[in-house]
Amino acid sequence: MIRQDLVDAMVAHARRDHPDEACGVIAGPEGSDRPERFIPMVNAARSPTFYEFDSMDLLRLYRDMDDRAEVPVVVYHSHTATEAYPSRTDVSYASEPDAHYVLVSTRVTGTDDGPYELRSYRIVDAVITEEQITIV
């Protein structure tokens, strides 16, 4: 379950950074499974086929979440030329078993408005499980 404004924020970020991949986190209170605080991150790889949080940004992000008793409820990134489905690379680096991995694809509309493709998955022990998204 996720708020419409958070979905809109992820889609807008993906469009803004197209054709490079966009990435970020939506933090929420530990144990709540409720995404609340939208945190767009810089893609240090600045690449259309790869994303990585900058290592110092990553440290600040996790310290900040720890201080607020938050966890990364959603980890999102975009695919700019392929569908919104986790790549092999996404699976091999997935390291938050409790997070919802959200993929946004901008392959059809690029930087423009229009219909979007946004899907959510759990990635645990290299197994991808798609989950239904309820937007409220």
Added chain:
Amino acid sequence: MAIEVRIPTILRTYTDGARAVEGSGDTLRAVLDDLETRHPGIHDRIVDGAALRRFVNVYLNDEDVRFLDGIDTAMTDGDVVTVLPAVAGG
């Protein structure tokens, strides 16, 4: 030489759920070897052969050890080591 090591969620299976454990050693390598004696398996999740894994970030206090001496970074009593898997993908 007491070093606090902060453990990310995905590696807490090796620490009985503990978010931080204590290690000792005068280099990062020695601290990770020391952790392995009490938390078997954790070492190889952080280290690949002789170096740190590319997609695991290790910080000494506020610095990424890649910009220090990597796995040979010297430790001082009271230092805090933070382990964070990279958030990355394709």
